Amino acid sequence: MSQNTTSPTNPGHANTWYAFSADDKRVRETLRGEHDADVCIIGAGFTGISAALQLAETGFKVIVLEGDRIGFGASGRNGGQIVNGYSRDLETIAKRYGQDKANALGKMSLEGGAIIRERVAKYGIQCDLVDGGFFAAFTDKQIREMAHVKAHWEKHGHTGLEMVSKADVGKYVKADRYAGGMIDRLGGHIQPLNLVLGEAAAVESLGGNIFENSRVIDLTMGANPIVKTAEGQVTAKYVLVCGNAYLGSMLPKITDKMMPVSSQVMATEPLDKALIEELLPANYCVEDANYVLDYYRRTSDNRLLYGGGIGYGGQDPANLTGVIRPNMLKTFPQLKDAKIDFAWSGNFALTLTRIPHMGRLADNVYFSHGDSGHGVTTTHLLGKILGEAVNGHASRFDVWSTLTAYPFPGGKTFRVPLTVLGAWWYGMRDKLGI
Template identity: 40%
Template sequence: MIARNSYPPSWYAASATPLPTQPALQGRIDADVCILGAGYTGLSAALELAEAGYKVVILEAERIGWGASGRNGGQAIAGFGCGEAKLEALVGFADARRMFDLSREGLQWLRDRILKHDIACDWRDGHATVPIKPRQEREVRAAVEDFRNRYDYPVEWWSREQLRAQLASDRYLGAMYDPESGHLHPLEYALGLARAALAAGVRICEHSRVTQLVRGARPVFKTAEGEVHCDFAVLAGNALVHGIAPELDAKIMPVGTYIGATVPLGEERARALIGNDMAVADTNWALDYFRRSRDHRLLFGGRASYSTLPPPNLRGTMIRRMRRVFPQLADVGIEYVWGGYIDISLNRAPHFGRLTPNVYFAQGFSGHGVIATGLAGKLVSESIRGQSERLDLFAKIDHHPFPGGRALRTPMLVAAMAWYKLRDALW
């Protein structure tokens, strides 16, 4: 059982600088904009709007950054979860390129906010995508050429020897190294955005679960103890929101993801694992991803649950996966293990837009949300201020409900994921 004022146990929660609990909503409030969800999307939109002079209220069911924004893998990567080839198939190359360039802008926006508001979230430059099998190596090499020649994005191909000079593992055949992407402390970043938003005049109401959205000329968010009347409403709760907008619920699925943090390794031993302090992710469907922490741990993510049930013996599984990458950690245990839900769309592409002229939403980040969530918040804020062209670009992506309805969509997804895992294992 999680105490009312606490976060789910994790290394992030244990190491973050806490923010005082914000009072729950009581009674009626009037605002220009009301946002459901105090994660990256909601906080980013609120900060942009407050700096432009809008009166903004955020309603959060738990604590700031309580969901995926405060528990994720911390890898901030340009692009979107579906990949560029899928986007090109959905909207054509010209619009896919515009979307990719917007993700780069989102990455720069993240860096700018960290500097402007002095957010101590341990930002580090560099990300490596690492293939394990020859098929994956061919795919990653082709992606390097595509990024460089068609997207003007400065990634590099590292040979196995180049990678081995930075990463103390023999598991991988090389790397696509991305110097612009990087990693951070997710909860510290969320709390830093919240401090900036509060300083700009945003009112954040924690422990204020929305029970109903009444649509109309002035939408109303209702909670158990109050309501907010606003000119514009924003739905930014992603995988943790159900029933507020059923037409959105059908187009995303919650997927459990899991991370472990080792005991402190000491600076020398941690540095020996990843010499340049980059983040790393492999290319399997059920991927491993890892990076160093500021207190010299290895943060190792892997496994995913498409059934909404936690995997059995999660700690033991994480240790085995970690030691498969780093056999030299055979004597090292995992001190923290935690998980949470991300939202995926059927095509893994971002789903941003409007339900009505004054009700906005952003979802479908599909495991690629550290940058895309902030971008979504920025685009929503632009649209509320009268500049909708960039948000409307994403409306060109066709999104469908998951097949099978509520009764069958989860087992159908589990079966599909089993096929992808089998493919990774066999060839």
């Protein structure tokens, strides 16, 4: 079983099931020498590649610089779930930022999933796209909260939600743990590394260039910003910073308002087809309603992919399966003898508000990060919005960039223990059902 080691079949990636099953294992060349572009994008994850594709489709000359491999970070390691909306519900957004901002974000809240489906169809991307998601509730309190969120979300046009009684949970997951839940017919799941690789190939088909193993070491602002790597540089009219949790410390104005957080994932050996279909009969992805939640789904080769756990500051437990496997067995005791073939972790960028942070470092240098655990759909939306802003249509970007972001209390020294304390409190509330 692998545990956060390097993939033997896909060099430069963590040894995940995604790297193992990736369709495109080509290593792109490293940036060398001097280059020019209309737009230079830092980071080849979902945000950067989504922006690159939006720009390439409208005729911009794009260069993407990736410090490791395409999809190396959270974009190629996440649970592979298409979860609509944001990490905070629209009612919370309205209370915090005002109803006008909530209405604007509500209009965009389903767009990320739509962008994914549109691009999969347009470019023939093979990423195991399956429709349907199920939110599982442990308590009556969580069911009431889901019903409240459903009613509020429907005011913003989401018509794909349906409450599920305890008697009907078995249509979606054969587990005795849940008191009911809610389905989202506009949710779904994908092989995320194949998705971002397919989108990257689409960028290249339109004339864009993507350089791997080309970590940015300096960004010089100006009328034509210069982005430098160890062996080359790009002079551009615009720069988009899309490094998220893997950006490093080069741009503290961005990184001081985010915290890397790790989540752990594992994949079983291929299971008997009849068994996996019995456990998840509708082939929906599942996530539960706890503060520190579990999430799981079927894969195309009949594995159970199960994730959960959290490590503030990007810290990983010594034994990944020791964290996740007990929860998997609480859900599916039938799998007590199932072998775990892969176990890995990946970092996502968390903001204090749990709302993505967008803005400008200069008139021609934009950034987006901090999707806070809802990145598969949100990154696609915000990448597209970055592309729109460069193309002179910044109205949607301006909505996001005016949402105030704050540094974590305690700074880098105390942000982790203070956040852990808060997570402990909400975790206790989940356990006590209050």
